[in-house]
Amino acid sequence: MGSSARLRLYMNDNGPLILDGGLATELEAQGAKLQGDPLWSARLLHTNPQAIRDAHHRFLLSGADVITTATYQASITGFIDHLDVSCERARELLMSGVHLAKETAETFVCDARPAGQRCPLVAGSVGPYGAFLHNGSEYTGAYAQEMSIEEFKVWHRPQIDCLAAAGADLLAFETIPSIKEAEALIELLREFPNSQAWLSFSCKDGTCISDGSSFSEAVQMANRCTQLVAVGVNCCSPALVEPLLQSARSLLSPDMSWVVYPNSGEDWDSEQGWLTSEKTSASISELGHTWMKQGAALIGGCCRIGPAHIAELRRELKGSCTSPSSAV
Template identity: 50%
Template sequence: MSSASCLRERLREDQPLILDGGLGTEPGLCVCLSFAKDWIGRLLREINIISDCHFLNVLHMLRFIISGADIITTATYQASIPGFVSHLGLSVGDSRKLLMSGVYLAKEAAEKRSDLKWRKSAFVAGSVGPYGAHLANGSEYKGTYAARLTVERLKDFHRPHIECLVDAGADVIAFETIPSIKECQALVEVLREFPSSEAWMSFSCGDHKTIADGSLFTDAVQMACRSKQLLAVGVNCCPPDVVEPLLDAAQSLLPPEMTWVAYPNKWDAWDTKLGVCVCPTGGCCFVRPADIAWLRQHLKGDDAKCEPNDCPTTESTS
């Protein structure tokens, strides 16, 4: 059975799958990196060149796995081949290798799960951020750039990114923080060019009713549901209190073969009733392994949690 088929089978189970938290939430991983246009590129390059940084990144992902994450995402949200070429001076070939390395790092961490008591494998989601993410100006939370770009231009931008993640063996593609219906349409269309791949689509939302560009969330869900390759649709990188109203409003639009995905930013309190109908669920910005452990306990009711002394050491992960 393929990894995508295994993931779809797991999604049919009663309990939700747990996602990881935010990249760079752990001390020591991204302290020297500013949110510039090349920061993901520099992060990936440093990880691949410097053994200590490589270890820190795998350790960071493994902490989320030990805390109960069933799916970990790659450090490729802001990455793009044009960005690597223009800001890092890399060739197209080297840029592809660098982007693919994000999948290899995540798989390295996921494979270590076999040593833990949770025997089901962790899945790797290849992160694809919106066009606005590589601009590094916060436009993924507004989506205004979409007005000046055609669907074909957006497809051309995303295609090589998706191709690298697929070629590197990501189990599922995560279209994250999508702020506009036009970009959703572009991703739905370009995904058809990779017929053996599956994905989820999560939107950047402005309030309890709309996505970032002002379109109704219900309209965005309808656009996403045109794809038979999407496993889930939902929201991420948003306040927790907008999740339930958004999903409730679009509940009737969700096909039976799809499910919801929701991973808001750091929460002060999570309505555990939400977990009954959300799969996968997890956290976005500022969400750390301890938060994921808490979420797993509340949603799955098991003891898959990570206390500070339970986290792996150099000896246990080398």
């Protein structure tokens, strides 16, 4: 069965697909030093691929149906600039993100045989241009004013080409802060007719994505792309998800689903890192049922969401969880 047919079958099953959490969060929990690195977790594709395998495995043990590659901040240019490798080696590294995830998923199924759980899917992460800039602009989208749609397509094309060629089950266009960049990605996706994707935005409040455009406008644009299986939000506070989905509730195409994977609700400071807020948001597991009722078919977590959170989410939404003790 091809990736496209398998994805549709998964999404027609009862209950949402459970996504993984913050890959970099889990890598840091296991000792990786990523803060301040312009390649972030993608550097480990070169220096410590086993750490990435292990992190993927822990999310699979937690019950994730989909694991996302360590390529969010990866690019051909970035690898060449920061690792001093050839273009060919940079392409190999990008593709290795998919290979590592798929190998881990296949080994997990062979070894664990989790009851009632299909072979997990691998989503090839495609971060925004702002991730490459490494200045936090994926949460503002300010750079989009100075770039054309064609320039965005030129930038993203090599990354998408590598992830598709490596066999990702679908692409994850994630933390996209601007309508213009999203439009470029949708246009570019048509150059890869055998690929499907989800499109998720970074958002500034309960109605707008990061560049100030309305989330409803973003959804209407996404509806026009038949290769998108879902549109939604990621790396925002869990408290923003419900109002964002509500703001576009009547606009979502019947052929499209919501994808939501917020962060922990903590605030990010470029100098101090993650700061715990006094106004603690409800957890993703507590809010997951609401998102399901709103039509979310893919639910997980982003930054500061680890395997334990995903296990709790799965228990809440699907009533089961693969764990180290049961995965035998």
